[in-house]
Amino acid sequence: MSQRMNKAELKKLFKAFDNGNGHLSLAEIDRAVTYFYPQFGTNKQAIMRAYKEADTSGNGFVELNEFGKIIDLLLYYDDISKVFQQLDRNKDKRISFEEFKKGHEILDIEYDDNVQLKQEFNSIDTNHGGYILFDEVN
Structure with missing residues (x-):
């Protein structure tokens, strides 16, 4: 295609x-x-x-x-x-903060601290459920 x-x-x-x-x-x-x-x-x-x-x-x-x-x-x-x-290491169809953090480490994406990373995670977690769902990812 x-x-x-x-x-x-x-x-x-x-x-x-x-x-x-x-x-x-x-x-x-x-x-x-x-x-x-x-x-x-x-x-x-x-x-x-x-x-x-x-x-x-x-x-x-x-x-x-x-x-x-x-x-x-x-x-x-x-x-x-x-x-x-x-990123969904446990295959539960959602990404936890720990999986998100591990993904950054695997991809060798640097971040200043966990606070910055948590803010990025929260900005993607638009329904504020504590996990990133596929529907929330753009």
Whole structure:
């Protein structure tokens, strides 16, 4: 999947995803991604995030004019999901502060102190649940 498809390529791919009604539901997108791009097909969180963000009209469907965005977003959220899964050491689908801190150490990202790191963690933890969920990561 290329992030830089021309309009003709996007239209052709859109038609391959579409059931013929001119717009894509989440089910159509999920089915097509699983079929055409199996490397993304198992990453349901990335598909859902891309679908929600690409639906800029808010009508519950991805239209042809929104389709290029979903292609880019699938790649983006798949990458984020991979990092998220690496940080989620205990596989509970959320990142604790300790996992977040360990991730910084593994990636060799320097931080001044735990206070600064905790502030960064809290800025990502938008629901203030004490964990970072995939839906909170951008």
